[in-house]
Each structure stands twice: as structure tokens, then as C-alpha cells.
Amino acid sequence: MKGWVERQQSRAAWAFLSPALLLLGLFFFLPVVAGLALSVTDFDIYAIGDFSTVRFVGLRNYVQAFTNPVFGTALRNTFYFVLVGGPLSVFTSLGAALLVNAPLVRFRTFFRTVFFAPVVTTLVAVAIVWRYLYHPSYGLLNLALGKVGIHPIDWLGDPHWAMPSLILLAVWKNFGYNMLIFLAGLQSIPEELYEASRLDGATAAGRFRHITLPSLGPTFLFVAVMTMIGHFQLFAEPYVMTQGGPLKSTTSVVLLMYQEGFKWWRLGMASAFAFILFMIMLAATWIQMRLQRAEAS
Amino acid sequence: MRLSKGLGALALGAMLAAGSGCARGPAPGRVELRFWAMGREGEVVQELVADFEKLHPGIHVRVQQIPWSAAHEKLLTGHVGGSTPDISQLGNTWIAEFSALNAVEPLGPWLERSSDCNPDSFFAGIFDTNRLEGVVYGVPWYVDTRLLFYRRDLLGEAGYASMPTNWKDWREAMRAIKRRVGPKRFAIFLPANEPTQAEILGLQAGSTLLKDHDSRGAFQDPPFRRAFDFYIGLFREGLAPPVGNSEIANVYQEFAKGTFAMYITGPWNLGQFHDQLPADLQGKWATAALPGPEGPEGGVSLAGGSSLVMFRGSKHKAEAWQLIEYLSQPEQQLRFYHLSGDLPARREAWRDTALSADPRFRSFGVQLGRAVSTPKIPEWENVIAKIQDQAESVIRGAASTDSALAALDREVNVLLEKRRWLLERRRLSGQPVAEAKR
Numbered sequence: 001m002k003g004w005v006e007r008q009q010s011r012a013a014w015a016f017l018s019p020a021l022l023l024l025g026l027f028f029f030l031p032v033v034a035g036l037a038l039s040v041t042d043f044d045i046y047a048i049g050d051f052s053t054v055r056f057v058g059l060r061n062y063v064q065a066f067t068n069p070v071f072g073t074a075l076r077n078t079f080y081f082v083l084v085g086g087p088l089s090v091f092t093s094l095g096a097a098l099l100v101n102a103p104l105v106r107f108r109t110f111f112r113t114v115f116f117a118p119v120v121t122t123l124v125a126v127a128i129v130w131r132y133l134y135h136p137s138y139g140l141l142n143l144a145l146g147k148v149g150i151h152p153i154d155w156l157g158d159p160h161w162a163m164p165s166l167i168l169l170a171v172w173k174n175f176g177y178n179m180l181i182f183l184a185g186l187q188s189i190p191e192e193l194y195e196a197s198r199l200d201g202a203t204a205a206g207r208f209r210h211i212t213l214p215s216l217g218p219t220f221l222f223v224a225v226m227t228m229i230g231h232f233q234l235f236a237e238p239y240v241m242t243q244g245g246p247l248k249s250t251t252s253v254v255l256l257m258y259q260e261g262f263k264w265w266r267l268g269m270a271s272a273f274a275f276i277l278f279m280i281m282l283a284a285t286w287i288q289m290r291l292q293r294a295e296a297s
Numbered sequence: 298m299r300l301s302k303g304l305g306a307l308a309l310g311a312m313l314a315a316g317s318g319c320a321r322g323p324a325p326g327r328v329e330l331r332f333w334a335m336g337r338e339g340e341v342v343q344e345l346v347a348d349f350e351k352l353h354p355g356i357h358v359r360v361q362q363i364p365w366s367a368a369h370e371k372l373l374t375g376h377v378g379g380s381t382p383d384i385s386q387l388g389n390t391w392i393a394e395f396s397a398l399n400a401v402e403p404l405g406p407w408l409e410r411s412s413d414c415n416p417d418s419f420f421a422g423i424f425d426t427n428r429l430e431g432v433v434y435g436v437p438w439y440v441d442t443r444l445l446f447y448r449r450d451l452l453g454e455a456g457y458a459s460m461p462t463n464w465k466d467w468r469e470a471m472r473a474i475k476r477r478v479g480p481k482r483f484a485i486f487l488p489a490n491e492p493t494q495a496e497i498l499g500l501q502a503g504s505t506l507l508k509d510h511d512s513r514g515a516f517q518d519p520p521f522r523r524a525f526d527f528y529i530g531l532f533r534e535g536l537a538p539p540v541g542n543s544e545i546a547n548v549y550q551e552f553a554k555g556t557f558a559m560y561i562t563g564p565w566n567l568g569q570f571h572d573q574l575p576a577d578l579q580g581k582w583a584t585a586a587l588p589g590p591e592g593p594e595g596g597v598s599l600a601g602g603s604s605l606v607m608f609r610g611s612k613h614k615a616e617a618w619q620l621i622e623y624l625s626q627p628e629q630q631l632r633f634y635h636l637s638g639d640l641p642a643r644r645e646a647w648r649d650t651a652l653s654a655d656p657r658f659r660s661f662g663v664q665l666g667r668a669v670s671t672p673k674i675p676e677w678e679n680v681i682a683k684i685q686d687q688a689e690s691v692i693r694g695a696a697s698t699d700s701a702l703a704a705l706d707r708e709v710n711v712l713l714e715k716r717r718w719l720l721e722r723r724r725l726s727g728q729p730v731a732e733a734k735r
Contacts, residue, residue, distance in 0.1 A: 042715060045675050048377060049398035053719065064711065069704075070686075137546065157544040159693075245490060246541065247690060262370065264679045 039271035061272035085167040093178030116176035159249035185219030331382035341636035383611040394675035422668035435604030437642035451558040460585035462593040486557040490541030492685035498524035514709035549573035584660040600668035
């Protein structure tokens with residue numbers, strides 16, 4: 001009879017799981033498979049009009065992506081944003097979390113709220129303010145630089161400065177979220193550890209190096225991976241601030257994908273872009289996990 | 298993943314559209330026409346539509362106003378979801394795309410039967426943008442073209458009583474202005490982030506921009522090359538600042554300050570210049586039709602604007618045509634101009650003193666007579682974006698003219714591969730391929 005019970009149990013389990021599985025299949029797996037299928041066709045505006053014009057093109061979209069200089073630029077820009085913006089964002093968050101968590105700081109809740117505020121505001125509204133800050137002749141930033149004798153910088157108009165400007169904006173906009181996660185990590189470190197180390201005569205730097213950092217390990221991994229994935233998907237910042245310009249210096253892979261897919265309706269090519277980015281993100285995540293695991297052991 | 302979101306949005310859009318379609322039916326015995334119009338036009342057309350309904354008590358027109366930024370996507374998703382309106386405003390560079398989608402109704406038979414709406418009564422270049430391989434898909438509603446706005450005082454001080462009409466004299470005038478205004482100010486502003494100027498000069502030099510039935514780029518061919526050299530020369534000589542719109546920030550302020558004396562732009566700026574420039578400058582600015590390579594006849598410009606189209610899926614085509622006809626009447630076109638500032642597409646309307654008395658408007662009338670259409674293919678806007686990318690990199694000194702034009706042809710040829718395949722398929726199936734006519 002035990003077999004019958006087990007069968008009934010597993011049947012019940014499937015019954016409970018099926019709505020979730022159905023939704024997941026319908027709205028996640030099916031679109032991904034459809035996207036993969038699209039990426040080996042030349043589905044475009046002609047195909048929407050007349051389905052018989054769709055051709056199977058094998059890997060041509062992928063080959064064209066890699067020979068397309070704009071895609072190369074977009075890849076470089078995206079990596080720039082990930083490699084410079086990502087660590088900057090993580091360390092800013094960590095710094096802010098340490099500050100807010102420091103026992104000497106007053107008005108902690110106030111700072112926590114202030115630092116978190118940019119995360120919950122919409123980027124479109126924030127972008128308007130930042131465009132003013134970055135304005136070459138009337139902007140606050142250049143005004144401040146002028147006071148110390150530095151020539152005005154065309155933040156968003158100069159191809160060399162546009163990406164750093166977006167990184168600054170992105171760090172400011174997002175560091176509050178990771179700060180909260182770091183804060184939770186910091187608060188879960190038992191106070192006894194610090195007490196004991198103080199009794200043993202450890203310095204503040206030593207306590208940070210040997211207690212805080214190792215205890216934050218899992219938090220760090222989580223934050224780093226999530227930040228990296230988020231940064232690979234750079235889209236809204238260039239979309240609202242620069243439209244990918246000047247000279248494509250802020251065109252990210254996702255922005256290019258959006259333009260290809262929803263501006264020019266070359267959905268086959270856009271899907272290929274999506275899968276290339278997906279593979280890159282997968283690989284980067286895997287490398288990061290391996291590195292952190294190697295360090296931990 | 299982006300794509301799945303897009304498909305989801307598509308499906309959702311279709312569902313919503315279908316839902317709203319059956320929620321509110323017309324009153325019994327009355328035909329309901331659904332009319333999509335964009336931006337400001339969608340707002341002001343309500344007034345004209347109200348009078349149309351009085352004339353045709355059996356028809357109720359439901360105008361849906363769509364912001365320009367969402368218009369293209371909404372029309373496409375509407376088509377995919379089978380919820381297109383009966384009639385819509387359509388930017389005339391979109392017509393090729395929607396006819397490729399098989400979404401819009403050929404209007405030839407309707408035009409033939411019409412007593413009032415006659416192709417000859419429109420600006421020829423503008424009407425032509427609606428004609429693809431001999432088939433008419435839209436009726437011009439209002440028109441748009443680009444010409445020169447300039448500071449008469451600065452041109453006068455440089456020794457020119459009026460705007461020159463050929464490239465050589467035009468450039469001489471710019472040099473004369475530049476000599477007077479010094480290194481910090483310029484003769485002309487040609488926004489580095491706009492493809493329009495390169496496009497217009499190319500057309501003026503006789504380039505077709507594309508060749509072989511619009512299936513390959515013609516950017517390295519002599520006509521375009523000549524125009525491009527002229528264009529880039531203006532930057533290299535320091536006559537035009539190598540900057541984009543965002544770096545100029547406020548065009549009206551800089552124009553008032555004399556940072557530049559000329560600016561190629563469109564009719565919407567007639568109102569803007571009037572409102573934004575200080576009072577003491579109002580007598581000092583003028584408009585002029587563009588100079589041509591050899592003389593005024595060659596000074597062509599873009600045939601822009603919006604048309605009215607009927608969708609294939611419409612169940613009330615006769616009524617939709619009545620509305621198109623009504624909005625095309627010269628009186629209605631003129632009323633629409635007074636409401637919106639959009640220039641009328643019917644030439645009869647230009648006899649009205651509101652337009653013919655003001656020399657700034659008269660220049661537009663002249664320029665519209667020389668408006669020509671760009672290649673009418675669905676990929677055109679994508680081609681334009683590529684022209685802009687390459688032109689900008691030459692202007693900003695990141696590439697040479699040779700390599701930029703070669704890259705432009707190469708990229709455009711990759712882009713148009715599908716078109717070549719479609720043409721080949723048609724040829725093999727025995728269908729004639731009409732010669733592209735501009």
C-alpha cells in the first residue's frame with residue numbers, strides 16, 4: 001500500500017505544481033524557445049506582412065552580429081559599463097553600508113532613507129535633473145568645476161565623457177539597494193566576534209579585514225552577481241539620457257537590441273543579439289562563482 | 298529577456314484593443330469610423346470632425362489621439378493584432394512600410410471617382426511620396442519640407458541683399474559672414490546629429506541615394522560624393538560648427554545671439570521663431586528656398602508631412618473615403634492650418650492671403666514646388682540612421698570621407714539583402730519589377 005500512497009502524494013504534488021509550471025512554460029520557456037527559433041530566421045517587417053518571406057538563415061544573424069562594427073562598439077561599451085560601473089557601484093554600496101552601520105553615526109534611519117530614495121524614484125524623472133546637472137554651460141557640475149579652475153566638460157556630448165557620466169548616474173541611482181543588502185549582512189555578524197577580537201587587541205582595520213569581510217562573503221557574492229547581471233542589461237540610462245550617442249559611445253547591447261527589434265523590426269537579428277548577451281552573462285556569472293568559490297576554499 | 302516581453306506586450310496590446318473594440322458600439326443606424334491621429338494634429342482635428350459629422354449625420358467619427366513617440370509601434374501592433382482603425386494619419390515616410398505589410402488600402406479607384414480630390418491639385422513631389430509602383434496609398438494631409446532660415450541683417454552686413462541661389466555663391470556668402478563674425482561664431486548651423494542635411498544635398502546633386510531598384514546604396518557614386526564633399530567642406534572650413542543639437546542647447550537663443558546666421562529647418566519653426574526670438578529681431582530674420590548646385594531649380598528638398606490612409610481591414614471604406622475627401626478640401630486644409638500651423642497640401646489653399654502675403658511662408662510654397670521624395674522602401678528610416686552615423690563620424694573627425702562612404706554602402710547593402718532577394722523572387726515568378734520613379 002505504501003506505493004499507492006507515494007503515487008497519490010506525487011500526483012498531488014504535480015497537481016499543486018502544475019499552475020506554476022504552466023505559467024512558467026507559457027511565459028518563460030515558450031518565449032525563450034520562440035526567441036531562439038527567431039534568431040535563426042530573418043524575421044522582419046516583410047515577414048509580418050507576408051509570412052512566406054521568412055527564411056531560415058542558420059547562424060547568419062550571429063555571424064553578422066560579430067562582423068557588425070556597431071555591435072562590437074555596443075559590446076565594448078557594455079563591458080566598460082560592467083567592469084567600471086559594477087565594482088564602483090558595489091564598493092560605493094559597501095562604503096555607504098559601513099557608514100550607515102557605524103555606531104557613531106547619528107540619524108541613521110534618515111541617511112538610510114536618503115540613500116535609498118534614488119532607487120525608488122523613476123529614472124525618467126531623475127534623468128531630467130541629471131541632464132541639467134550635466135549641462136555644458138548651465139550645469140551645476142561645470143559650475144563647481146569652474147570654481148576650482150577646470151574648464152567646462154561637455155558631459156553628455158563628448159564621446160569620451162558620455163559613458164563615465166552615465167556610470168556616475170547609475171551608481172548614484174542604484175547603490176542604495178545594495179547598501180541595504182550589505183547592511184543586512186553587516187547586522188547579521190554576531191557582535192561577540194568583534195568583542196572577542198577587541199579583547200585580543202585587534203585594530204579596527206584588522207577587525208574589518210578578518211571579521212567583517214569574510215562574514216560578508218555570501219552577501220558579497222550575491223551582490224556582485226546581481227550587480228553584474230543588472231549592469232549587462234544597461235538600457236534605460238542611455239535610452240533616456242543620450243539615445244546611445246554621441247558617436248555610439250553609449251550604445252549598449254540591449255539598447256541596440258531594442259533599436260534593431262522595435263525600431264527597425266528586424267526581430268531575427270534582435271533575438272540573436274539577445275542570445276549572444278545571454279551567453280556572455282552566463283559565462284561571466286559562472287566565472288565569478290568559480291573565482292569566489294576558489295577564494296573561499 | 299527583451300523579446301519575450303515584447304511578444305507579451307504584443308499579445309496584451311492586441312487583447313486590449315480587441316476588448317475596447319467591442320465594448321462600445323455605435324448608436325444604432327449610425328456608422329462609427331475610427332480615426333487615429335497623432336500629437337497636436339489629433340487634438341485639433343476634433344473641431345473639423347465635428348463639422349463633418351453635422352454634414353453626415355449617419356457617421357460618427359471616434360478620433361483617437363496618439364502621441365508621436367508611440368504612433369509607429371501602435372500602428373504596427375494594431376496591424377498584427379487585427380485592430381487597425383478605419384482611417385489614420387501616417388507620416389509619409391511610413392507609407393512604404395505599411396504597404397509592404399499589406400495594411401493600407403490602394404486609393405486609386407476612390408480617387409478616380411472623386412470630383413474634388415484630384416492628384417494634380419496637390420504639390421506633385423508631396424503626392425508622389427504616396428505612390429508606390431504606380432499605386433496610391435495615401436492622400437497628403439499636411440506638408441513639411443526643409444529650407445533656410447537666416448538672419449537678414451548678418452547676410453546684409455556681409456554684402457548680400459538676398460540669399461544666393463547656387464552652391465558656389467552660397468558658400469561665398471557663408472565665407473563672407475564667417476570673416477565678419479570671427480572664430481567664435483559661424484555662418485550656418487548644420488546639426489551633426491541630423492542626417493537631413495546630407496540627404497537633401499545628395500538629392501540636390503542628383504543622387505538617387507539608392508540604386509538597382511532601391512536595393513543597393515549609391516553613396517560612393519559621384520553625385521552623392523560631390524554633395525558629401527560640399528557638406529563636409531562647410532565644417533572643415535569652419536563655416537559650420539561640428540556639433541549636434543544637444544551641444545547647442547537652445548537654437549533660438551543662439552540664433553538671436555548670432556552664433557550662426559543660417560539654419561536649415563522646417564515649418565514648425567516659423568511659429569517657434571516668432572514666439573522665441575526677442576522682439577527687436579523679428580524684422581531681421583527671413584526664410585529662403587534652398588540654393589541648388591547650379592541654380593535655384595536644383596534646390597530640391599525633402600517631401601515630408603503626413604498623409605491620410607485607409608486600412609484594408611476597414612468595414613466602412615465608403616464613409617472613410619468621405620472623411621478623407623472632406624479633410625482634403627482646400628477650406629478644411631486652411632482651417633486646419635489656422636488651428637495647427639501645419640502647412641496645407643492642396644495648392645489651392647496657398648492662394649489664401651494668410652499664406653501668400655507673408656514672404657516667410659511664400660518661400661515654403663516655392664520650396665514645396667521643388668520637394669522630392671526619398672526612396673520609398675520600408676528600410677528607409679534605418680538607412681537614414683546609417684547615413685547619420687557615418688556623416689557624424691566624418692564631421693567629428695573620427696573617419697575619412699572615403700572610409701565612411703564605403704562603410705555606408707557596405708552596411709546599407711547588408712541591410713537591403715532581403716530586398717534584393719524579394720526582387721529576385723518576384724522576377725523569377727514572372728512579375729515585372731517597376732522602375733523606381735522619383
